[in-house]
């Protein structure tokens with residue numbers, strides 16, 4: 001709700017008795033059921049364009065501002081937002097707009113945490129796309145800032161808002177497949193080669209320096225541009241943080257959102273012979289005292305593992321549970337398989353975020369940053385294992401350190417280009 005609207009509300013409400021609870025609730029950061037949440041979308045490409053439509057079409061929400069460094073994407077996004085939407089090319093200016101209650105961030109990964117921190121400091125609630133951070137240290141800062149500023153930070157791992165998944169996790173904890181020791185996270189799909197791109201001028205009107213942000217200044221190529229940035233370490237982390245994170249998220253949810261005692265990761269660039277920096281093949285084992293998460297990624301084949309391209313299998317002593325394109329299916333040992341369904345409708349991830357924002361209550365979030373950060377960190381640990389060749393990583397989440405390798409620990413953080421340092425130090 002804008003300041004103006006709030007003032008108008010107070011002025012035009014006749015009875016003092018009616019105003020008092022309103023002021024009380026706003027002082028607590030809460031909004032009434034009929035107040036409109038003013039939302040902004042930062043990064044309006046493939047996913048951000050979807051955010052604009054989803055938030056604008058959600059009850060009690062208006063997309064009042066959009067921001068992108070690419071005028072083409074900005075224009076397209078504005079067409080689907082509220083009629084008087086404000087357009088920005090610099091998110092810092094957008095965050096100065098006091099009428100904005102919440103923002104979603106759907107930029108490339110290297111911008112997620114820097115923008116999220118600035119948004120929290122500006123008093124906004126945040127929906128941050130997955131992975132919440134480009135490195136492990138950033139995720140720890142984001143958790144701290146969310147607590148310090150007491151705002152809702154939803155992580156864009158939408159399976160946590162699927163009714164069948166929520167019900168499946170309850171059933172698993174009740175023991176329907178017995179004691180579960182292994183959770184498999186599968187990412188098998190065909191992703192083509194990208195070739196080798198030559199430096200060229202950025203498209204007209206694009207603020208390429210702002211696109212690069214904290215990353216080193218390098219010439220523009222179309223492979224470093226929209227979507228393809230996923231395959232460069234300076235901006236993304238390959239498919240484990242792109243699609244794989246959704247499966248790792250389901251497995252770590254089943255594991256109780258805990259950090260493993262060690263991580264063993266290996267992989268290779270067997271198929272790609274192009275500009276790709278991130279691997280086509282990656283395996284990671286996350287070892288716990290009471291079980292394992294096993295992640296497998298192959299990007300050059302349509303071979304399905306256990307019947308899944310993107311999916312999960314949890315193996316228990318009384319059966320197994322599969323999460324995939326056909327929903328969630330329980331296969332009891334010696335019994336007939338059955339599909340898990342939700343006993344009641346469940347809010348979408350966006351609607352759930354809006355509910356939590358309205359109540360100013362992070363505990364209502366289905367994918368709160370404390371949990372999202374664990375999934376994001378596990379993906380980053382897998383990449384660190386692959387990149388350093390350190391076969392046995394020991395990560396201490398309290399110290400935010402890899403304790404048994406200086407080389408590996410160096411990748412827990414990144415350096416930030418001058419002018420694009422993190423706004424929050426923790």
Ligand SMILES: NC(=O)c1ccc[n+]([C@@H]2O[C@H](COP(=O)([O-])OP(=O)(O)OC[C@H]3O[C@@H](n4cnc5c(N)ncnc54)[C@H](O)[C@@H]3O)[C@@H](O)[C@H]2O)c1
Pocket residue numbers: 042043044045046047048067068069070073089091105106107108109111129130131156157158210211212213225226227228241242
């Ligand atoms: N949850 C999901 O299922 C899901 C699905 C797809 C993508 N995503 C995530 O969404 C994010 C965006 O992915 P995408 O495929 O839309 O990428 P994209 O490259 O198509 O879009 C990113 C947009 O951000 C803009 N941008 C870059 N730097 C900016 C800045 N400093 N300020 C404002 N805008 C900036 C770019 O110009 C571009 O328009 C990624 O982090 C990705 O992991 C999530």
